[in-house]
Amino acid sequence: MSSKPPLRRSRIVCSMEQIDQQPGGEARGSAGEAGHRMVGDMSPTTSHHDVVVVGSRCAGASTAMLLAQQGVDVVTIDRSRFPSDTLSTHSLARGAVVQLHRWGILDEVLASGAPAIREVSFHIGDTVIRKDIKAAAGVDHLVAPRRHILDDILLRAAEQAGARVRTGVTVTDVTRAATGRVDGVVGRGADGEPVELHARFVVGADGLRSRIARAVDAPVTDQRHANGACHYTYVADLDFQGTEFHLSDGGFVGLFPTHCGEANVWVSTPVDRAEGLRGGVDRNRAFRDLVAEISPAFADRLAAARQTAPVRGFSAMPNLLRQPVGDGWALVGDASYFRDAITGHGMTDAFRDAEHLARTIGAVLAGDVDEADAMARYHARRDEMVSDLFEITCALALFPAPDRFSELQKQLSRCIEAEAESLAALPPIRPVGAFAA
Ligand SMILES: Cc1cc2nc3c(=O)[nH]c(=O)nc-3n(C[C@H](O)[C@H](O)[C@H](O)COP(=O)(O)OP(=O)(O)OC[C@H]3O[C@@H](n4cnc5c(N)ncnc54)[C@H](O)[C@@H]3O)c2cc1C
Secondary structure (H helix, E strand, O other), rough: OOOOOOOOOOOOOOOHHHHHHOOOOOOOOOOEEEEEEOOOOOOOOOOEEEEEEEEOOOOHHHHHHHHHHHHOOOOEEEOOOOOOOOOOOOEEHHHHHHHHOOOOOOOHHHOOOOOOEEEEEEEEEEEEEEEEEEOOOOOOEEEEHHHHHHHHHHHHHHHHHOOEEEEEEEEEEEEEEOOOOEEEEEEEEEOOOEEEEEEEEEEEEOOOOHHHHHHHHOOEEOOOOOOOOOEEEEHHHHHHHEEEEEEEEEEEHHHHHEEHOOOOEEEEEEEEHHHHHHHEEEEEEEEHHHHHHHHHHHHHHHHEEOOOOOEEEEEEEEEEEEEEEEEEEEEHHHHOEOOOOOOHHHHHHHHHHHHHHEEEHHHHHHOOHHHHHHHHHHHHHHHHHHHHHHHHHHHHOOOOOHHHHHHHHHHHHHHHHHHHHHHOOOOOOOOHHHOOO
8 A cells, every 4th residue: 555644643632612712613513624524536426336334433433444454435424523523432452452552543542542451450349459450461541532533543544554544424224236135325515415325334333223223124132121321421620530439328429530620420220310411400410419319529639620511411221233235235343232331331332343343344345255254253242252241231221239230340350350451462454465364
């Protein structure tokens, strides 16, 4: 591949509110330079590619980047403009940090001002357990970058690798060949103009309410309860050393250190306990009251801090697995698998499966493997990788008594470490032509 321009450095801005306030800045919804990107020589209405990826955040940008690194002609589309925020407390488990490190992106994430997290503490009543983040799987810290920064870094890395990026484009349906195989997508651009893209594979990386999953009628293969709620805000002027978890009966609160010395402060509870956080009430007050019920000591520290963002959250989070492959299509990230945020593992799932899917499609396009076999293996591997995590997440989101909750957290930690080791052992991505060598 020809030499590439250096990556543009992220501007360090703590919040989307600050981006919106910058004169002539990249306001959400503007059609500015970083707003509506269209790269390459595509016709604005119809184009042909090897792969179209719908959704351009953790799952979509990573998949597009890894496909482009193999020399695949890939375009990734998103109805959002970037940089933009999305709902997340954005703490990366070790496996996600391993992926960013292997992909050569971790340094830029740290350079954006997301602090390396080197300590985690668990608080249950008066008991406090502090642990240093040990070196394992090639990384010795964790990180919790804000999404408007991380997703933009990922998307630029995809662009840098050669992926074409189109934002401000909403996909409305898939197209099908005479055989019934999915062979593209249709949608509309920012001004309502029709857009049509054809490809050998359509990848739905378009989140929980995936349009692609609906268009292809992807079966839900496992569905559990939707018992959990997670709400969060950002605070400045709070004293902390690293990630904190505070547990009590029926509630879990904590903080993740993030950009500009701020912390993402979150509260996870059964959905009925978060009723007070529904719209139409003073959500900031309700949030602080809920934190105080769960951890009065943490609430006292919070009272002295400065809240810098409104409370956001998700009540009744589903837990479900979708069939992630079919004739001409595949799903990755939340489109393929959604789970309660209590385990903070969705972005790690997205990074892990993005690589497995990109390798699978790369090998199919290279003619090295039978498509049906390879896609079935991607499906089986996705199931195998998530099965324990899914069980633990569903069990935690039922908020068992603290002893059982702590035991599940230990199981989770073991799963996360094993997953990180397996990701660290993956070989580097190579251009498709080199597969046969
Ligand atoms: C409250 C909460 C807290 C969380 N905290 C954490 C955490 O601490 N750590 C963690 O790892 N995970 C966390 N998660 C989960 C994590 O945010 C998700 O797993 C992750 O965002 C999934 O990435 P994705 O790329 O699959 O989907 P998304 O981030 O949902 O991105 C999907 C993209 O698709 C685009 N799109 C959708 N439909 C269309 C369409 N029709 N046409 C074009 N584009 C479309 C959207 O604009 C969007 O940009 C949390 C989730 C919630 C709800």
